[in-house]
Amino acid sequence: MPRTLLPGQRCRVxxxxxxxxxxxTVFESRTLLVEAPNWSPDGRWLVVNGDGLLWRLPVDARAVDETALEAVPMGDVPEINNDHVIAPDGSVVFVSARDGHVYEIPWEGVPAGESARRVTRPHPEGRNHKNYxxxxxxxxxTLSVIVGALPAPVADPGAEEARVDWRTNVALVAVSDGAATPVTDDEHxxxxxxxxxxxxxxxxxxxRASGGVAGHAQLFRTGLDGAGAVQVTHDERVNWFPHVSPDGCTLLYVSFEPGTLGHPENRDVVLRTLPLGGxxxxxxxxxxxxxxxxxGGQGTVNVPGWSPDSSRFACADYPLA
Structure with missing residues (x-):
């Protein structure tokens, strides 16, 4: 089910x-929860998800409500989550759906009566496979995705023991045919x-560098083949979702309080930057x-949200009262 607002809560972009x-503030609502703004390559639009659907919002909007959102028709794509990115040429939006697949949505939406193209290949049996x-x-x-899956097929992927062993790894997926290439393949x-x-x-x-402390995520950079991984943050906070500005000069990420497990919603978080060298x-x-x-936390900056000129970024928060 899509996320909804708590009593008295607001959603802002x-x-x-x-x-x-x-x-x-370019968007504010007490009725619709939207997440994870992307900034379009032409600088004119923000793309968000909300209520399982895909929406566009003009960048020059001023604290408008959901009446200013433009729905992007998705055809028969199942309910989507907050993992979506815009192609560099602005022609399509790639989205992750609740069925675990990635789909390609034309910028103007899927024409009436037509189906969106599924990018990812059929899931292997018995591994509870998902693409994020x-x-x-x-x-x-090429798409960069997180593949969630069991390391080997099991008779009942929904069983408790199977959920405990569910793993998330980095992979590259070819847009043309959905061929996937693992980048990482381990238990971290x-x-x-x-x-x-x-x-x-x-x-x-x-x-992978948590020293056995569950949830202690840090930021890394690696080669496309997974070689030469370098740890970039080294602190007690829980650091998620690295986004490098288009000019390559600044790293943006969301930082949770120490001891946080995963990237939960409705938490006090800090958006941080680090300057990058040559x-x-x-x-x-x-x-x-x-x-x-x-x-905020979940939904704040899950996906790239930098402006094309690297001067600003978009995010979402969810203040109470």
Whole structure:
């Protein structure tokens, strides 16, 4: 079921200046919960999900409610979640659906009477397989996804013992035919895999350096083949969803309080940035900059939300009362 607002809760879409933390509210609702804004390549639109559907919102909107949202027809695509990205040329939006597949939605929507193209291939039997989309390569030809699956087929994928062994790893998926190439393949929980602006590397969050502390995710950068992984954050907070600005100069991420398991909704979180050097890694001695503290977490910055000129980013928060 899609997320809904708590009694007295609001949903807002904000545009944020990463240097000052100044915010501009471009959407606010007490009835519809939207998540994970993407910024269109032409700079004119934000794309969000809400109520299992895909929506567009003009960037120049000013604290408008859901009447300003434009629905993007999805044809027969099942209910979607908050993992969606826009192709670099702006022609399509790739979405993750609740059936565990990734679909391709034309920018103007699926024509009436037609079906959206499914990108990912049929799931292997007995592994509770799911694809969670997080990025697209600069040439638009490859998706970075998180594959959730059991390591081997079982008779009852829904059994409790099967859920305990469910794993998440990074993979690359060809847009043309859905062929998947594993990047990581281990027991460490991975998430949020996204391309660097040059397309040569991937950023993701992982518990692979947690020292056995459940949930202690940190940020990493790795090659497209999974080689040469470098840990980028080293602190007690739980750090998720790395997003490098289009100019390659700034890393944005959401930071949860120590001890947080996963990336839950309705938490006090901080949006942080790190300056990146010429090698695409944080500059020597760089420390995280706290841009904005807010009430959110899940749905705030799950997917890329930088403006094309790297001067601002979009996010969502969910204040109470």
């Amino acid at each position: 904000l545009i944020v200046d990463p240097a000052t933390g100044a915010t501009e 989309l997080h990025g697209v390569s600069p040439d638009g030809g 929980p991975d998430d949020g895999a996204e391309f660097a602006p040059d397309g040569a590397r991937l950023w993701f969050n992982s518990e 090698d695409g890694l944080p500059e020597p001695g760089a420390t995280p900059h706290d841009v904005l503290a807010l009430f």
